[in-house]
Amino acid sequence: MEKSRFIFRSIVQSQPVRQINTSNTSTPPWVCNACLRRTPKPSTLLRGQRQHRRWQSSNSQPADSPEFKSIVDNPPQLVQANRKHNKLGLLILATIPVTAFILGCWQVQRLGWKTDLIAKFEDRLVRDPLPLPPQVDPNAIKEFDYRRVYARGKYRHDQEMLIGPRLHDGEDGYLVITPLERSEQFPEFKGDTTILVCRGWIPKDKAAQSKRPDGLPRGEVVVQGLLREPWKKNMFTPDNKPQEGKWYFPDVYQMAEHAGSQPVWIEETMRPDLLTSYDRMAKGVPIGRPAEVNLRNNHTQYIFTWFSLSLATTIMMWMVIKKPVGSSRRLRQSKEW
Structure with a gap:
């Protein structure tokens, strides 16, 4: 055994040592050695660095910065504390x-006034009708508003005026205003004795006198109705156009001047009857108004509305004042987030 080991060591030491080329072993055979020895240009390196920096800036996130602080890192800050109630707001x-x-107390007074007024008018309705004098003082009409009167004379259908549009039971139509001439009944009066009579409502398709011959009485008639005070025009009603025959509002003085009569307005009344109203509507005879007071009285609703609003706003103000004024809120703020 010792002899064989000696022979193997002698053979190995007698062989020449070969040097291994590491360059050939690390480079694949298909790569050009000339290209490997070529050094890149500085401009190419700078261009690559710029592109890399540009890519980093476009894809950077706020958290990449070492100075970034998140909303969790910031301590809560007191943004409101010990704020008192605004005196001006409380006053308003x-x-x-x-x-x-x-306003609720004022509506209580209005309710009392309107109730007394309706009671006064209803008391005038139950009285017997008075004959209308030949000439009436316009200033005295207010004391006889809703007073039942009667007058005798002849209708001047050539001076008829239609006020409209007016609705009656959902139907569109007009109010027929016809002057009543009473000169034959009072021949001793040289002045004008003509008055204006609101005969009632007619449908729109009966506006032309040719379509309602039964609604144009001839000769002497007796008219019984209510003496009414002139109305006041509101700002939403258009102006009348007497030259064109268009009337939108019962302006008693303007209509009396147009017809040459006294500024006295009589509303003809009739007993409310459904069958009679249908018959008059078909014939074109004006449907008169019932002898009743038609004043609006909604002051009870207004009283409930104003007092309810006062109670609700009082409770709201009490809740605002009761709320503690030393309340504060904490809020985390971060400008970088």
């Missing part, structure tokens, strides 16, 4: 229930 809030209460 306090005026709402006070104003509503005053």
Whole structure:
């Protein structure tokens, strides 16, 4: 055994040592060695660095910065503390229930006034009708508003005026205003004795006198109705056009001047009857109004509305004042997030 080991060591030491080329072993045979020895240009390196920096800037996130602080890192900051109630706001809030209460008290007074007025007019309705004098003082009509009167004379259908449009039971139509001439009944009066009579409502398709021959009485007639005070026009009603025969509002003085009569307005009345109204509508005979007071009285609703508003706003103001003024809120703020 010792002899064989000696022979193997002698053979190995007698062989020449070969040097291995590491360059050939690390480079594949298909790569050009000349290209490997070529050094890149500085411009190419700078261009690559710029592109890499540009890519990093476009794809950077806020968290990549070492100075970034998230919303969790920031401590909560006190943004409101010990804030007192605004005196001006409380003053404005306090005026709402006070104003509503005053308006409610005013509506209570209006309710009493309107109730007494309706009672006074209803008392005039139950009295016997009075004969209308030949000439009436316009200033005295207010004391006889809703007073039942009667007059005798002849209708001047050639001076008829239609006020409209007016609705009656959902139907469109007009109010027929015809002057009543009373000169034959009072021949001793040289002045004008003509008055204006509102005969009632007619449908729109009966506006032409040729379509309602039964509604144009001839000869002497007796008219019984209510003496009414002239109305006041509101700002939403258009102006009348007498030259064109268009009347939108019963302006008593303007219509009396147009017809040459006294500024006295009589509303002809009739007993309310459905069958009679249908018969008159078909024949074109004006449908008169019932002898009743038709004044609106909604002051009870207004009283409930104003007092309810006053109570509700008072409770709201009490809740605002009761809320503690030392309340504060904490909020986390971050400008970088």
